[in-house]
Amino acid sequence: MNIAALLTSAGINITVCVVLFSLYSILRKQPSNFNVYFGRRLATLSSKNVDLSLERFVPSPTWVMKAWNTTQEELLTIGGLDVVVFNRILIFSIRVFSVSAIICTILVLPVNYYGRNTIHKDIPFESLEVFTIENVMEGSRWLWSHCLALYIITITACTLLYFEYKNITTLRLVHITGLPPKPSQFTILVRGIPWSADESYCEAVKKFFTYYHASTYLSHQIVYESGAVQKLKDDAEYACKVLGDGLEQSCKPTMMQCYFCGGTNNFKIIANEMDSIHSRTSYSDVHMVPRKKLQECAAAFVFFKTRYATLMAARNLQASNPMLWVTDQAPEPRDVYWSNLCIPYKQLWIRKIFTWVASTTFVLVFLIPVTFTQGMTQLEKLEKMFPFLTDIVKKSFMAQLVTGYLPSVILVVFLMGVPPVMMLLSAIEGPISRSGRKKSACCKVLYFVIWNVFFVNVFAGSVISQLSVFTSITELPAQLAKAVPAQATFFTTYVLSSGWAALGFEIMQPFALFCNWFQRLVLCSREDSYNGFLRFPYHTEVPRVLLFGFLGFTCSILAPLILPFLLFYFFLAYIVYRNQILNVYITKYDGGGQFWPLAHNTIIFSLLVAQVIALGVFGQKRSTIASGFTIPLLIGTVLFNEYCRQRFLPVFKNDATQVLIDMDTRDKNCGRLEEIYDQLHSAYCQFKNSSTLAERFSYPDKERIQRLQSSENLETGKNNIQQAISWSHR
Incomplete structure (x- = not known):
């Protein structure tokens, strides 16, 4: 693939995004679509304002400014700690890949481009391999720039991870000690x-x-x-x-x-x-x-x-x-x-074994479409598989479209069925909470996409060859070093198709919009019913963001051209999801920030894989110094992860005795225990909590806001925050 094919894919996705975002800025102003684009607000407000001016039919970026100016405290009040954690994952990604893009553009990209003494073509007709580490000659003394960039990226990521883990731990302690008593x-x-x-x-x-x-x-x-x-x-x-x-x-x-x-x-x-x-x-x-x-x-x-x-x-x-x-x-x-x-509790272990077997089988079956889409990136294989396409793919534009856009789009279409299947398997597994079910589905989807999007595409070929790659663990770095740079262009186009365009469809909510139009135009109903009962799709969005982070870390020094596209995705996702949280998604329950340990572990795994691949590349390029300096980086990353596991992870697994006893003492001194006892039975009434149509939208945003605004609770909340911060430092 050359630069022109990549630009073709980028141009198509940019056009799709511009059209969808423009339509959204118009459709959100129409009163008939309020129940689609303002579901959360309509669930908590008794009235809506209708603006009949001409501005309703003109695209405007006002929603962007509202989403940008929303504070973390407002997100916490509206969506809970899980929403804040997702937002912090995006902020971390923006920060770390901003540093990576700057460092790799200055240090790595020029070395890759001028790595061999060859005559370069015009930039649009240059092969993308020229911009990867494959273009650097063996034994080149400039490989130290790649090692230095890897050190800077790793140190930056670990530093940001530490402060994020520390801040989110403090927020979780505040979540535990928040009012009223849970x-x-x-x-x-x-x-x-x-x-x-x-x-x-x-x-x-x-x-x-x-x-x-x-x-x-x-x-x-x-x-x-x-x-x-x-x-x-x-x-x-x-x-x-x-x-x-x-x-x-x-x-x-x-x-x-x-x-x-x-x-x-x-x-x-x-x-x-x-x-x-x-x-x-x-x-x-x-x-x-x-x-x-x-x-x-x-x-x-x-x-x-x-x-x-x-x-x-x-x-x-x-x-x-x-x-x-x-x-x-x-x-x-x-x-x-x-x-x-x-x-029955005795059935749970059988259910867990069944879901594990079913998930593994689903992963293996999915090798077929992944292998097929990977074959489309190579014109020679495509012409052998489908001879009647020979004349079509000889045209320049069609060749760029087939190799640069269609493979990633087809893979995205196949992957759309993965989250529902994993959610079903997670429900069969037997979790006792809805947040636990969504977290389990999130883990399954994350493992699935990392394996199928990254590793299977890297080792594309027959199923037997894909499985035989890992017969020798000692050969794994060398295998990854050969395969990853060659597939970096596919990962770039995948970010465009699965990232940029997906955000356009996310903000448009096409399914809810279609249901709303069908209800109004076909069924002739004018009632503002809530289409879809939308909850935030953590099991689809968290794996997508973490997968893109994984691709960014592994390809940063190998193929730096992916970083600008990733950075633009994270900026766009930051705006889009904040808007959706403010207006669309209704929060019914909060998992207490349990997605952050998963995000932390995935980022550490991404760093380790990137370092292992770099070690294999330096070995292939016969750079002994760069290989030697990579080993201490691997050890340091593992030690940092172990420190975070010992320092912060226990807070997410168990509540501290010290915190709970202090809360019990405070409630006893305030005389609130009897009031708490009276509320326990009504809180866990099985039939009241069964999801009736009206109860699904009874999340008390107004009550929470009023409670936070009352002077007594604000004062108590400040004390709780101060106590939580002091506990987090002990």
Whole structure:
């Protein structure tokens, strides 16, 4: 591939982006599309302003400025810590690849271009291999520039990683200590409750925790097996029963008396009746009043009096048989994945094996389309496979289009089916939280794309040859050193197709827009329904950003031309995703920043792979000095990663005893414990948290903003932040 083919691909993607962004800036102003492009705002605001001026039909960059000026505190309030972590990944990528682009443009690119004493063509007709390290002669004394650039990039990345990890750890501590107290801090999930013919699961839980946790046990709530239809039926029966009891007491004995009595008094009597029911029933039996007909599961939420007691119960082994009375820290109420709680605990290891086998099989099957797309980058192989294309590909423009644009587009189309499949496999695996399911899917997608987009494309060929590459680990650096520079041009076009164009489609939301138009034009409905119930797609966007970072690190000194295209993608993604978070995506639950350790590990892996490839290249080029200096860099990167694992990672795995006891003491002194206890059962009500249509959009953005703006909570929040910062430095 030459520069002209690369510019053809870039031109096509730039045109697509300009058209899509211009359409978006017009369509977002139309009142009929508000439910597509302002779903989050419509979910929290009661009214919308309609501007009927001519400006509605003219593209404008005002949304860019609004997204740019949004602060991190606003993102934290709107989307939670996971959104902030994703934003910090983009900021880290912008910073590190800005440094990489400057260093490689000054040091590496001239050395690559003038690496051999050859006559160069005009720039548009130059082969892209001229700009890679392949063009440097063996034994060249200029290879020290590549080694120096690798040192600067690695030190910059590790320094930025350290400060990002430190800041995000502080934010997580603030997330834990934030107001109001989170129900999950007082709740554990118990699974594997032993079955007994003499007593129900509810009685078994109460008996066990009353005996073994007598001083700290508060109450519990059993988990039931019930489908959506059964839930609605039971709710209707219970509502009729309560209304009937209230009417019988307020107006006896005829219905005529009911007509003349006031409706307000009836509701007061119903409320009094409910109060009397709660007063006659203990904490652990409240949930049994309306739900006696439901089938109990071998799982329950158990509530404790303090956070510290909850932590100890969640961490410790409860029985001599590890498969019984299994305890975990409970997710947040809106984060609970209710359909998986009734899965028998003994089945989980079988499900994990099944998902691992299914994921591996899917990866191997995907070798076929990847190998096919890789063959399209080479005209000779393409003409042999499809002889009827010989006359077509001889044309200059068609050759540039086929080799520079189509392969990456076809691969992107095939990869579109990967995230849904991985999300399904992650759900089958049995996670207890929705954030856990999304994180598991994110890991699977990340491993999939790194393997198929990078390694399989690097070692493209028959399936047997792809698998035989790794028969000898000692030959791996040499194999990578030969293959990666040759495929750097394909990775560049992949960034254009999967990055730039994907951002245009992301901001346009074509599927939601089509559904909205179909509803209004075909079904003739004028209601502002929320299309898609959009949540932020972490399982697709986090792997994409980390994959591009992986490609940037591995190709930085080998083929520096990829860096400007990557840098432009990260800048564009920074604006687009901030806009989507502000206007489109609705946050229902927050995973507490658990994506950052995954991002950190991926970046470290990227650095190590880049260093291993550089070591192989320096060995091939017979540069002993450069090879010798690369080995200490490898060791230093591993040691840095180990330090971060020891210093920061435990905060993301477990809550600190010191933090929890301080919070318990503060709540006790403020007299808020009784209020917290009263809210636990309602927070983990299984049928209230079941996703009805209206409840999906009840995320209390207004309440959170008002709570943050109140003076008392602001003062307490400042104290929490100061405590969290002090804890993070200990």
